[in-house]
Amino acid sequence: MTVYRDTGVVLRTYRLGEADRIIVLMTAQHGKVRAVAKGVRKTKSRFGGRLEPTSHVALLLYEGRQLDVINQAESLDYLRAVREDLDRLTRAMALLEVVEQVAQEREPDPRLYQMLVGALRTLAAQPAPLLVPAFYWKVLANDGLRPELDGCVSCGSPEPLVAFDVGEGGVLCRTCRRGVALSPGALDLLRRILGGDLVGALAEPASAATHEVEVLAVRAMEHHLERRLRAMSLLEG
Numbered sequence: 001m002t003v004y005r006d007t008g009v010v011l012r013t014y015r016l017g018e019a020d021r022i023i024v025l026m027t028a029q030h031g032k033v034r035a036v037a038k039g040v041r042k043t044k045s046r047f048g049g050r051l052e053p054t055s056h057v058a059l060l061l062y063e064g065r066q067l068d069v070i071n072q073a074e075s076l077d078y079l080r081a082v083r084e085d086l087d088r089l090t091r092a093m094a095l096l097e098v099v100e101q102v103a104q105e106r107e108p109d110p111r112l113y114q115m116l117v118g119a120l121r122t123l124a125a126q127p128a129p130l131l132v133p134a135f136y137w138k139v140l141a142n143d144g145l146r147p148e149l150d151g152c153v154s155c156g157s158p159e160p161l162v163a164f165d166v167g168e169g170g171v172l173c174r175t176c177r178r179g180v181a182l183s184p185g186a187l188d189l190l191r192r193i194l195g196g197d198l199v200g201a202l203a204e205p206a207s208a209a210t211h212e213v214e215v216l217a218v219r220a221m222e223h224h225l226e227r228r229l230r231a232m233s234l235l236e237g
């Protein structure tokens with residue numbers, strides 16, 4: 001039987017039989033992995049609470065024909081601040097939901113894994129209004145869908161850029177405008193998120209512009225995935 005080690009973040013779990021669970025993980029080296037944790041639902045499970053959504057763990061796995069089996073799981077991060085705060089937990093779920101949709105099984109995407117770990121740590125340290133939307137934009141860029149922000153996607157005009165269309169994948173000028181209206185403040189935030197000032201953008205307090213960027217990020221992600229995002233509707237509701 002082949003044994004391998006990896007690190008991963010638990011994206012989701014579901015019941016299997018009487019005492020087991022299937023654990024869906026985003027791993028560093030094997031992409032998305034589905035694995036069985038045997039006996040995890042028993043009170044005295046050797047896994048304790050280490051295989052809950054948002055858990056970041058070092059794993060020892062047996063490779064199976066259909067599902068791998070988790071042999072060991074050790075905590076790498078104690079993201080207590082995320083799990084004990086409903087608002088942060090909801091935001092974390094919004095990250096996990098998108099990663100589960102975007103990641104491919106057994107297709108390594110170390111950058112996506114690193115982005116997820118980084119976002120969860122930031123969320124635990126200090127939840128920023130733009131954390132989830134910035135993550136969505138970064139994930140889209142990682143998938144080759146970086147939006148055009150420098151000039152109108154239709155005619156190339158550099159300004160004034162007043163709208164954003166998720167189908168076109170970028171900003172539009174006054175003449176070509178389609179999609180939703182985009183304020184200069186929101187355009188500035190988008191440029192900072194995708195242009196190397198992520199830290200500065202995450203330091204921004206909540207405002208009309210951050211809300212605009214959030215709504216747009218959800219629309220762009222839902223357009224890409226061709227489905228609605230469950231966790232974000234909980235956040236807004």
Ligand SMILES: [Zn+2]
Nearest residue numbers: 152155173176
């Ligand atoms: Zn134009």
